[in-house]
Amino acid sequence: MSLSSRPENVGLGVMLGLGLGAVALAAQWVKGPSALLVAVAMLAMAIGLIFTAFAGGLEARKSLAPYGLLKPGIIWLCLFFLAPLWSMVVMSLSSKTGRFDFFPDFTWNFENYRIALTKFRPQFIRSFSYAGIATLLTVVIGYPLAYFIAFRGGKYRNILLGLVVVPFFTSYLIRTLAWNNILADEGPVVSLINTLHLSGIFESLNIMQNGKLMNTPAAVIGGLTYNFLPFMVLPIYVSLEKIDVRLVDAAMDLYSSASQAFRKVVLPLSLPGLFAGGLLVFIPAAGDFVNAQFLGNPQTTMIGNSIQDQFLRQLNYPVASAMSFVLMIIITIIVLIYTKFMGTEDLA
Amino acid sequence: MSTAFSKRQKAGQRVVNIAAGAALLYLFIPIFVIVLFSFNEPKGKYNIKWQNFTLNNWAHPFVEKELTSALWVSLRIALIATIVSTILGTLIALSLSRYKFKASGAVNLFLILPLTAPEIVMGSSLATLFLNRSVDFGYVTIIIAHVMFQISFVAVTVRARIRGFDWTLEQAAQDLGATPSRAFWKVTFPLILPGIMAAALLSFALSVDDFIITFFNAGSLVTFPLQIFGASRVKISPQINVLASMLLFTSMALMAGAMVLTRRREHRHSSVARKKS
Numbered sequence: 001m002s003l004s005s006r007p008e009n010v011g012l013g014v015m016l017g018l019g020l021g022a023v024a025l026a027a028q029w030v031k032g033p034s035a036l037l038v039a040v041a042m043l044a045m046a047i048g049l050i051f052t053a054f055a056g057g058l059e060a061r062k063s064l065a066p067y068g069l070l071k072p073g074i075i076w077l078c079l080f081f082l083a084p085l086w087s088m089v090v091m092s093l094s095s096k097t098g099r100f101d102f103f104p105d106f107t108w109n110f111e112n113y114r115i116a117l118t119k120f121r122p123q124f125i126r127s128f129s130y131a132g133i134a135t136l137l138t139v140v141i142g143y144p145l146a147y148f149i150a151f152r153g154g155k156y157r158n159i160l161l162g163l164v165v166v167p168f169f170t171s172y173l174i175r176t177l178a179w180n181n182i183l184a185d186e187g188p189v190v191s192l193i194n195t196l197h198l199s200g201i202f203e204s205l206n207i208m209q210n211g212k213l214m215n216t217p218a219a220v221i222g223g224l225t226y227n228f229l230p231f232m233v234l235p236i237y238v239s240l241e242k243i244d245v246r247l248v249d250a251a252m253d254l255y256s257s258a259s260q261a262f263r264k265v266v267l268p269l270s271l272p273g274l275f276a277g278g279l280l281v282f283i284p285a286a287g288d289f290v291n292a293q294f295l296g297n298p299q300t301t302m303i304g305n306s307i308q309d310q311f312l313r314q315l316n317y318p319v320a321s322a323m324s325f326v327l328m329i330i331i332t333i334i335v336l337i338y339t340k341f342m343g344t345e346d347l348a
Numbered sequence: 349m350s351t352a353f354s355k356r357q358k359a360g361q362r363v364v365n366i367a368a369g370a371a372l373l374y375l376f377i378p379i380f381v382i383v384l385f386s387f388n389e390p391k392g393k394y395n396i397k398w399q400n401f402t403l404n405n406w407a408h409p410f411v412e413k414e415l416t417s418a419l420w421v422s423l424r425i426a427l428i429a430t431i432v433s434t435i436l437g438t439l440i441a442l443s444l445s446r447y448k449f450k451a452s453g454a455v456n457l458f459l460i461l462p463l464t465a466p467e468i469v470m471g472s473s474l475a476t477l478f479l480n481r482s483v484d485f486g487y488v489t490i491i492i493a494h495v496m497f498q499i500s501f502v503a504v505t506v507r508a509r510i511r512g513f514d515w516t517l518e519q520a521a522q523d524l525g526a527t528p529s530r531a532f533w534k535v536t537f538p539l540i541l542p543g544i545m546a547a548a549l550l551s552f553a554l555s556v557d558d559f560i561i562t563f564f565n566a567g568s569l570v571t572f573p574l575q576i577f578g579a580s581r582v583k584i585s586p587q588i589n590v591l592a593s594m595l596l597f598t599s600m601a602l603m604a605g606a607m608v609l610t611r612r613r614e615h616r617h618s619s620v621a622r623k624k625s
Binding site for chain 1: 356357360364365367368370371372374375376377378379381382385395396397435436437439440442443444446447449450451452455456457458460461462463464465466467468469470472473474475476477479480492493495496499500503553556557559560563564572573576577580584588589592593595596599600603604607
């Protein structure tokens with residue numbers, strides 16, 4: 001009974017065991033009789049856990065409780081988030097025998113990655129540069145708004161924050177389509193630019209192409225910026241709101257100018273929100289294909305468009321999986337670097 | 349020095365105010381456009397150019413049969429997925445905020461992963477798993493997918509809302525003779541319910557609006573966003589704008605209602621506190 005004297009270890013062990021078993025079964029690490037063995041082992045663990053809970057009394061149940069509460073959700077995530085990632089890696093190294101081969105065999109086929117990184121290199125580069133520019137633009141647009149709400153919002157703070165999230169309440173696709181109305185060739189923006197004879201400037205900045213705003217890289221980046229702007233405003237607001245205004249007063253009392261006080265006090269203290277916002281904007285923007293589909297042209301396709309096209313239209317699951325995996329690795333590296341310095345607190 | 353200094357400072361303040369106003373305007377222009385174009389009478393198949401004002405679309409919001417049935421499909425999926433994910437996510441949040449245990453750091457990191465993974469990766473990899481297993485795509489696969497990405501949202505939101513909750517209240521109830529489960533349902537649960545409801549509403553909205561993950565796991569089933577995506581190549585009817593405006597106004601009303609409720613509750617609490625002192 002040495003185990004039940006440490007019920008917490010039992011709880012942790014069973015959670016890990018069941019999670020691992022779930023991944024093994026769902027991702028088909030084990031097949032046939034050995035799958036049955038894994039299932040039996042999982043059952044045995046569950047029974048052992050129940051036994052420990054009953055034998056150990058109130059104290060044991062208390063230290064088992066947190067793992068008990070976690071288990072259903074964690075196992076769901078193991079089955080439908082972790083296991084699929086494994087399936088994706090296996091698929092990305094498989095080869096198809098024909099277009100309608102729905103079950104490609106695992107063959108260590110690294111050719112898929114070569115295709116992903118050469119044929120689809122422009123899409124990768126476009127994704128990351130569009131997402132990067134959009135992230136910078138959300139900082140430029142979102143920071144003043146967050147600053148205003150945090151320091152000048154007063155009693156209207158909550159209403160203003162509500163206004164920031166209101167656009168979320170309409171469908172994402174419809175919001176994006178609305179930019180179609182705004183930027184259309186005969187729409188208000190283009191005609192305003194033309195009456196003011198500014199199209200030359202916009203053309204030279206590469207925002208307009210051949211007198212059009214729609215179906216340009218600028219339109220795609222604009223759409224990404226618009227759709228993910230609230231993800232930047234909210235984290236910046238949260239970190240600004242925590243700042244003790246007396247710190248700014250202290251800086252001013254010590255003869256700093258307003259801009260020095262901002263640069264040396266407010267800005268550094270808001271950096272956690274800024275970085276969290278950057279991550280929350282960059283990731284969905286890099287993987288998006290809706291904006292490129294609705295607002296772009298065939299020369300502005302992003303990696304999301306290619307993955308979607310290869311997966312759902314060409315039925316080329318291996319290459320699509322290879323592209324997904326590369327995207328996932330790059331994003332994961334960025335997230336890991338972020339969490340190493342900033343922790344996970346500000347993301348939530 | 350102070351006059352010149354404060355002049356510059358005022359100018360700076362004005363710049364911030366104007367920039368903030370412009371940003372809010374930027375957020376709202378497409379929303380105005382969506383509502384405005386729900387009153388348009390388009391010529392041809394695309395509701396892109398403003399023609400004539402009409403109330404006809406609002407008088408007949410459900411004439412587009414496919415659009416309406418797609419909306420129902422979405423609402424049904426969202427309801428089931430939200431119930432499941434709210435339960436699973438709340439359990440995780442309770443575990444993380446109430447207990448101190450060894451694996452809590454690792455669990456935290458694990459919860460963040462689905463929030464930071466690109467949707468297209470989650471969608472395509474889950475579809476690969478279903479393909480490998482020859483699972484038929486439809487309601488079940490979409491609900492599984494939605495619950496998967498909602499769990500983390502619910503867990504993180506509920507945990508944030510119950511941070512700082514006074515767990516000794518539950519202890520007090522037990523000291524007064526309540527069983528642990530009675531103490532939970534009578535004391536803790538009512539107090540954390542607003543946080544759970546907020547998380548449920550948020551994840552309901554996420555489910556109704558999800559496009560990318562659903563796109564990969566829907567098979568031939570058509571949800572509201574999928575219908576809009578499919579239709580956008582052929583025909584954009586003003587009914588799309590009418591239904592979108594309805595969703596917008598409903599959720600704005602819900603949010604305003606929730607705000608008023610919390611304010612009233614806080615008001616009541618503070619007046620009770622004042623009476624006591």
